[in-house]
Amino acid sequence: MVYKNLYNRLFLSLIFFAIYFLALNNKNLLFIFGSFIYLFVLYEVIKNFKKLFIYALFYLFLSYFCFALYLLISYEYLVFNVFVFTIILFDSFSYLSGKVLGKIFIFKFISPKKTLEGYLGGVFFTNISLIFYYSIYTEIYIDNLITLINSIIFFSILGDLIESYFKRKNNIKDSSKYLPGHGGYFDRFDSFIASIIMLSVFSLF
Numbered sequence: 001m002v003y004k005n006l007y008n009r010l011f012l013s014l015i016f017f018a019i020y021f022l023a024l025n026n027k028n029l030l031f032i033f034g035s036f037i038y039l040f041v042l043y044e045v046i047k048n049f050k051k052l053f054i055y056a057l058f059y060l061f062l063s064y065f066c067f068a069l070y071l072l073i074s075y076e077y078l079v080f081n082v083f084v085f086t087i088i089l090f091d092s093f094s095y096l097s098g099k100v101l102g103k104i105f106i107f108k109f110i111s112p113k114k115t116l117e118g119y120l121g122g123v124f125f126t127n128i129s130l131i132f133y134y135s136i137y138t139e140i141y142i143d144n145l146i147t148l149i150n151s152i153i154f155f156s157i158l159g160d161l162i163e164s165y166f167k168r169k170n171n172i173k174d175s176s177k178y179l180p181g182h183g184g185y186f187d188r189f190d191s192f193i194a195s196i197i198m199l200s201v202f203s204l205f
Helices: 006-023 027-048 053-074 077-101 116-137 142-169 190-204
Strands: none
Touching: 006 027, 027 053, 053 142, 053 190, 077 116, 077 142, 077 190, 116 142, 142 190
Protein backbone atom coordinates (compact mmCIF):
# COMPACT_ATOMS: atom_id res chain seq x y z
CA MET A 1 0.00 0.00 0.00
CA VAL A 2 1.29 3.48 -0.84
CA TYR A 3 1.55 6.00 2.00
CA LYS A 4 2.19 9.18 0.05
CA ASN A 5 0.03 12.12 -0.95
CA LEU A 6 -1.48 12.28 2.53
CA TYR A 7 -4.05 14.97 1.75
CA ASN A 8 -5.29 13.15 -1.33
CA ARG A 9 -5.45 9.96 0.69
CA LEU A 10 -7.47 11.57 3.47
CA PHE A 11 -9.79 13.33 1.03
CA LEU A 12 -10.58 10.14 -0.88
CA SER A 13 -11.02 8.21 2.37
CA LEU A 14 -13.60 10.75 3.56
CA ILE A 15 -15.50 10.39 0.29
CA PHE A 16 -15.59 6.59 0.65
CA PHE A 17 -16.70 6.91 4.27
CA ALA A 18 -19.49 9.31 3.36
CA ILE A 19 -20.81 6.99 0.64
CA TYR A 20 -20.49 3.98 2.93
CA PHE A 21 -22.49 5.54 5.75
CA LEU A 22 -25.16 6.73 3.33
CA ALA A 23 -25.48 3.20 1.94
CA LEU A 24 -25.13 1.28 5.22
CA ASN A 25 -28.84 1.05 5.98
CA ASN A 26 -29.83 0.27 2.41
CA LYS A 27 -28.65 -3.06 1.01
CA ASN A 28 -29.44 -2.01 -2.55
CA LEU A 29 -27.25 1.09 -2.32
CA LEU A 30 -24.52 -0.91 -0.61
CA PHE A 31 -24.65 -3.46 -3.42
CA ILE A 32 -24.42 -0.74 -6.07
CA PHE A 33 -21.50 0.94 -4.27
CA GLY A 34 -19.69 -2.37 -3.88
CA SER A 35 -20.37 -3.36 -7.48
CA PHE A 36 -18.72 -0.20 -8.77
CA ILE A 37 -15.63 -0.97 -6.67
CA TYR A 38 -15.48 -4.52 -8.02
CA LEU A 39 -15.89 -3.16 -11.54
CA PHE A 40 -12.88 -0.88 -11.12
CA VAL A 41 -10.84 -3.76 -9.67
CA LEU A 42 -11.89 -5.92 -12.62
CA TYR A 43 -10.66 -3.23 -15.02
CA GLU A 44 -7.30 -3.13 -13.22
CA VAL A 45 -6.99 -6.92 -13.38
CA ILE A 46 -7.80 -7.01 -17.11
CA LYS A 47 -5.42 -4.15 -17.89
CA ASN A 48 -2.42 -4.90 -15.66
CA PHE A 49 -2.45 -8.54 -14.53
CA LYS A 50 -1.28 -10.47 -17.57
CA LYS A 51 0.33 -13.28 -15.61
CA LEU A 52 -1.96 -15.44 -13.44
CA PHE A 53 -4.86 -13.58 -15.07
CA ILE A 54 -7.32 -16.49 -14.82
CA TYR A 55 -6.51 -16.99 -11.15
CA ALA A 56 -6.94 -13.30 -10.38
CA LEU A 57 -10.20 -13.24 -12.32
CA PHE A 58 -11.56 -16.32 -10.53
CA TYR A 59 -10.55 -14.87 -7.14
CA LEU A 60 -12.32 -11.60 -7.91
CA PHE A 61 -15.52 -13.25 -9.14
CA LEU A 62 -15.60 -15.58 -6.12
CA SER A 63 -15.33 -12.56 -3.84
CA TYR A 64 -18.05 -10.67 -5.70
CA PHE A 65 -20.35 -13.69 -5.57
CA CYS A 66 -19.82 -13.94 -1.79
CA PHE A 67 -20.42 -10.19 -1.40
CA ALA A 68 -23.74 -10.44 -3.26
CA LEU A 69 -24.71 -13.62 -1.38
CA TYR A 70 -23.98 -12.02 1.98
CA LEU A 71 -26.11 -8.96 1.20
CA LEU A 72 -28.93 -11.13 -0.12
CA ILE A 73 -29.09 -13.70 2.67
CA SER A 74 -27.11 -12.75 5.76
CA TYR A 75 -26.66 -8.97 5.92
CA GLU A 76 -26.66 -7.48 9.42
CA TYR A 77 -25.88 -3.83 10.01
CA LEU A 78 -23.83 -4.42 13.18
CA VAL A 79 -21.80 -7.34 11.85
CA PHE A 80 -20.98 -5.56 8.60
CA ASN A 81 -19.90 -2.49 10.53
CA VAL A 82 -17.57 -4.62 12.65
CA PHE A 83 -16.29 -6.14 9.43
CA VAL A 84 -15.50 -2.81 7.77
CA PHE A 85 -13.94 -1.17 10.81
CA THR A 86 -11.83 -4.23 11.61
CA ILE A 87 -10.25 -3.98 8.15
CA ILE A 88 -9.70 -0.22 8.47
CA LEU A 89 -8.30 -0.32 12.01
CA PHE A 90 -6.08 -3.32 11.40
CA ASP A 91 -4.60 -1.69 8.31
CA SER A 92 -3.98 1.59 10.16
CA PHE A 93 -2.63 0.11 13.40
CA SER A 94 -0.41 -2.36 11.52
CA TYR A 95 1.12 0.47 9.52
CA LEU A 96 1.73 2.65 12.58
CA SER A 97 3.09 -0.22 14.68
CA GLY A 98 5.36 -1.29 11.85
CA LYS A 99 6.65 2.24 11.37
CA VAL A 100 7.46 2.69 15.08
CA LEU A 101 8.48 -0.81 16.15
CA GLY A 102 9.03 -2.82 12.95
CA LYS A 103 12.30 -4.76 12.83
CA ILE A 104 11.48 -8.32 11.87
CA PHE A 105 10.48 -8.42 8.20
CA ILE A 106 8.33 -11.33 7.15
CA PHE A 107 6.93 -12.45 3.78
CA LYS A 108 9.93 -10.77 2.11
CA PHE A 109 9.41 -12.75 -1.07
CA ILE A 110 5.87 -11.36 -1.46
CA SER A 111 5.48 -8.14 0.54
CA PRO A 112 8.90 -7.01 1.80
CA LYS A 113 7.74 -4.09 3.97
CA LYS A 114 5.48 -6.11 6.29
CA THR A 115 6.87 -6.69 9.80
CA LEU A 116 5.96 -9.04 12.62
CA GLU A 117 5.71 -6.10 15.02
CA GLY A 118 3.34 -4.35 12.65
CA TYR A 119 1.03 -7.33 12.49
CA LEU A 120 1.10 -7.92 16.25
CA GLY A 121 0.42 -4.24 16.96
CA GLY A 122 -2.43 -4.29 14.45
CA VAL A 123 -4.00 -7.36 16.05
CA PHE A 124 -3.67 -6.03 19.59
CA PHE A 125 -4.92 -2.47 19.06
CA THR A 126 -7.73 -3.51 16.70
CA ASN A 127 -9.06 -6.00 19.24
CA ILE A 128 -8.81 -3.55 22.13
CA SER A 129 -10.47 -0.71 20.22
CA LEU A 130 -13.42 -2.70 18.88
CA ILE A 131 -14.06 -4.73 22.03
CA PHE A 132 -14.06 -1.53 24.08
CA TYR A 133 -16.39 0.28 21.70
CA TYR A 134 -18.91 -2.48 21.07
CA SER A 135 -19.04 -3.67 24.69
CA ILE A 136 -20.04 -0.15 25.76
CA TYR A 137 -22.39 0.97 23.00
CA THR A 138 -24.01 -2.24 21.80
CA GLU A 139 -25.25 -5.57 23.08
CA ILE A 140 -22.95 -8.16 21.57
CA TYR A 141 -21.38 -11.39 22.81
CA ILE A 142 -17.69 -10.74 23.43
CA ASP A 143 -16.56 -14.25 22.45
CA ASN A 144 -18.41 -13.97 19.13
CA LEU A 145 -16.96 -10.51 18.58
CA ILE A 146 -13.40 -11.67 19.24
CA THR A 147 -13.83 -14.63 16.88
CA LEU A 148 -15.23 -12.38 14.16
CA ILE A 149 -12.54 -9.70 14.56
CA ASN A 150 -9.63 -12.12 14.39
CA SER A 151 -11.10 -14.13 11.54
CA ILE A 152 -11.39 -10.88 9.56
CA ILE A 153 -7.81 -9.95 10.48
CA PHE A 154 -6.49 -13.31 9.30
CA PHE A 155 -8.24 -13.01 5.95
CA SER A 156 -7.21 -9.35 5.66
CA ILE A 157 -3.58 -10.44 5.88
CA LEU A 158 -4.25 -13.22 3.39
CA GLY A 159 -5.96 -10.79 0.99
CA ASP A 160 -3.05 -8.39 1.17
CA LEU A 161 -0.55 -11.17 0.47
CA ILE A 162 -2.59 -12.59 -2.42
CA GLU A 163 -2.80 -9.19 -4.10
CA SER A 164 0.91 -8.55 -3.45
CA TYR A 165 1.72 -11.93 -5.01
CA PHE A 166 -0.28 -11.08 -8.15
CA LYS A 167 1.52 -7.74 -8.41
CA ARG A 168 4.95 -9.26 -7.89
CA LYS A 169 4.32 -11.85 -10.58
CA ASN A 170 3.33 -9.04 -12.95
CA ASN A 171 6.25 -6.78 -11.93
CA ILE A 172 4.07 -3.85 -10.88
CA LYS A 173 4.14 -1.79 -7.69
CA ASP A 174 0.49 -0.65 -7.68
CA SER A 175 -2.59 -2.16 -9.29
CA SER A 176 -3.13 1.29 -10.89
CA LYS A 177 -2.73 5.01 -10.22
CA TYR A 178 -6.44 5.81 -10.03
CA LEU A 179 -6.52 6.55 -6.28
CA PRO A 180 -3.78 9.08 -5.40
CA GLY A 181 -2.15 8.12 -2.12
CA HIS A 182 -3.76 4.67 -2.20
CA GLY A 183 -2.45 3.05 -5.37
CA GLY A 184 -5.33 1.36 -7.14
CA TYR A 185 -8.69 -0.11 -6.23
CA PHE A 186 -7.23 -3.59 -5.86
CA ASP A 187 -4.55 -2.15 -3.55
CA ARG A 188 -7.13 -0.35 -1.45
CA PHE A 189 -9.69 -3.15 -1.22
CA ASP A 190 -7.44 -6.23 -1.17
CA SER A 191 -8.36 -7.05 2.44
CA PHE A 192 -12.08 -6.61 1.76
CA ILE A 193 -11.96 -8.84 -1.31
CA ALA A 194 -10.57 -11.78 0.68
CA SER A 195 -12.41 -11.15 3.96
CA ILE A 196 -15.90 -10.93 2.44
CA ILE A 197 -15.49 -14.57 1.33
CA MET A 198 -14.92 -15.52 4.96
CA LEU A 199 -17.76 -13.32 6.23
CA SER A 200 -20.22 -14.86 3.81
CA VAL A 201 -19.32 -18.39 4.93
CA PHE A 202 -19.13 -17.32 8.60
CA SER A 203 -22.61 -15.81 8.44
CA LEU A 204 -24.18 -18.80 6.69
CA PHE A 205 -22.78 -21.45 9.03
